[in-house]
Amino acid sequence: TLPPRTPSSQPPAPAPLPTHRGCPFDPPGELGALREEEPVSRLAFPDGKTGWLLTRHEDVRAVLADDRFSSDRLRASSPVRRFPLLRSESPDLAGSLIGMDPPQHTRYRHLLTRHFTVRRMRELAPRIEQIVADHLDAMERGGPPTDLVADFARPIPSLVICELLGVPYEDRATFQRCTATLLRLDADEQTVRAARDELWAYMLGLVAAKRDHPDDTLLGTLIRDGDPDAPLGDAELAGLGRLLLVAGHETTANMLALGTYALLCHPEQLRALREDPELVDRAVEELLRYLTIVQFGTVRVAREDVEVGGRLIRAGETVVASLASANRDPEHFPDPDELDLARPPAQHVAFGHGIHQCLGQQLARVEMKIAYPALLRRFPALDLAVPPGRVPMRDDMFIYGVHRLPVTW
Numbered sequence: 575t576l577p578p579r580t581p582s583s584q585p586p587a588p589a590p591l592p593t594h595r596g597c598p599f600d601p602p603g604e605l606g607a608l609r610e611e612e613p614v615s616r617l618a619f620p621d622g623k624t625g626w627l628l629t630r631h632e633d634v635r636a637v638l639a640d641d642r643f644s645s646d647r648l649r650a651s652s653p654v655r656r657f658p659l660l661r662s663e664s665p666d667l668a669g670s671l672i673g674m675d676p677p678q679h680t681r682y683r684h685l686l687t688r689h690f691t692v693r694r695m696r697e698l699a700p701r702i703e704q705i706v707a708d709h710l711d712a713m714e715r716g717g718p719p720t721d722l723v724a725d726f727a728r729p730i731p732s733l734v735i736c737e738l739l740g741v742p743y744e745d746r747a748t749f750q751r752c753t754a755t756l757l758r759l760d761a762d763e764q765t766v767r768a769a770r771d772e773l774w775a776y777m778l779g780l781v782a783a784k785r786d787h788p789d790d791t792l793l794g795t796l797i798r799d800g801d802p803d804a805p806l807g808d809a810e811l812a813g814l815g816r817l818l819l820v821a822g823h824e825t826t827a828n829m830l831a832l833g834t835y836a837l838l839c840h841p842e843q844l845r846a847l848r849e850d851p852e853l854v855d856r857a858v859e860e861l862l863r864y865l866t867i868v869q870f871g872t873v874r875v876a877r878e879d880v881e882v883g884g885r886l887i888r889a890g891e892t893v894v895a896s897l898a899s900a901n902r903d904p905e906h907f908p909d910p911d912e913l914d915l916a917r918p919p920a921q922h923v924a925f926g927h928g929i930h931q932c933l934g935q936q937l938a939r940v941e942m943k944i945a946y947p948a949l950l951r952r953f954p955a956l957d958l959a960v961p962p963g964r965v966p967m968r969d970d971m972f973i974y975g976v977h978r979l980p981v982t983w
């Protein structure tokens with residue numbers, strides 16, 4: 575146990591966010607050392623400012639549930655250079671509830687929540703099963719080897735969110751390309767702006783089309799059944815739609831491909847899942863915890879001076895809550911670096927925590943619970959088609975995962 579710290583004791587000098595991974599499935603090793611020695615540590619941001627990094631499960635959850643911290647991305651520093659999503663200084667932040675505080679956030683969240691309940695998501699299951707089966711059929715027809723990202727992990731969540739929102743899947747080339755650019759860490763300013771403008775124009779066009787021909791999709795319903803006293807404007811609808819579209823396909827897609835890679839590299843766990851399909855609920859939670867694809871965590875800005883874990887965070891400072899580190903905290907998860915698909919449920923933070931906790935988590939869960947077992951059933955001899963070290967990892971993207979996953983069977 576650590577000696578008690580007082581707000582007045584001097585923390586070590588600020589350092590940049592550790593981003594280098596040794597093992598593709600483990601967060602950067604320095605995060606573990608910080609969690610043990612300096613769990614609320616000084617962070618140096620690429621913009622020259624300093625702030626804080628939280629690495630303990632307890633502190634991460636406390637800050638994400640604390641309304642003295644704001645989610646306003648425009649006031650926050652970015653933990654990694656060129657963080658296009660975060661640094662979007664565009665005028666089109668309407669509807670982007672992920673960067674809003676109450677009461678604005680509350681209004682949008684209420685409008686959306688009823689579309690994402692456990693019950694609504696379960697109703698989607700038969701359609702998701704069909705989509706998964708169609709893609710497995712196509713893979714089988716094409717024969718091995720194949721890229722699991724292009725042929726399975728990316729199209730399935732993409733198609734599901736398109737149908738849910740009412741976005742024509744034929745337009746995927748546009749929105750997938752724009753999203754990929756916006757999630758890249760190394761894109762130059764001009765490329766980012768072009769992708770952002772293109773996606774925005776696309777969403778506005780879609781909203782206009784839905785106004786002309788309202789339908790029963792989520793966007794259509796928001797137009798039709800919105801609050802009559804405060805109907806949603808075009809920019810708000812486009813902003814809500816854009817957030818759901820971007821968050822809805824990239825995240826689950828990366829969990830499906832990275833999760834499969836992790837299973838293939840842990841044969842005894844894979845075998846356990848194959849032998850006991852009932853394990854899938856726990857397996858999905860464990861993969862979410864173990865892989866924590868929102869790899870740089872989430873940011874908050876202190877609205878006032880707040881003490882966290884014995885350190886004094888000043889009003890206006892940015893705090894980075896490392897979800898990846900919190901999910902490997904040995905105080906909370908015994909043997910945290912082991913992938914143990916039978917691990918009892920224990921409040922991981924892969925979906926965040928507090929009022930911004932992932933709106934789409936039930937959808938992501940249903941997709942994963944259908945897709946992993948169906949893939950394993952269809953291909954009993956599924957294996958990597960390249961040596962494990964040769965899989966290109968998404969170290970250069972805001973959402974972690976694999977760029978490609980060559981597989982055979």
Ligand code: HEM
Nearest residue numbers: 671672821822825826829872924925926930932933934938
């Ligand atoms: C928020 C992760 C899938 C929509 C979040 C947050 C995390 C997260 C960590 C919190 C961000 C913060 O506190 O700043 C994930 C992971 C997913 C996933 C790991 C897949 C495995 C989805 C899907 C959708 C979605 C499928 C859409 C249908 C959203 C939205 C928010 C959000 C709209 C913002 C909620 C708010 O601000 O109130 N997600 N997500 N996510 N996610 Fe997800």
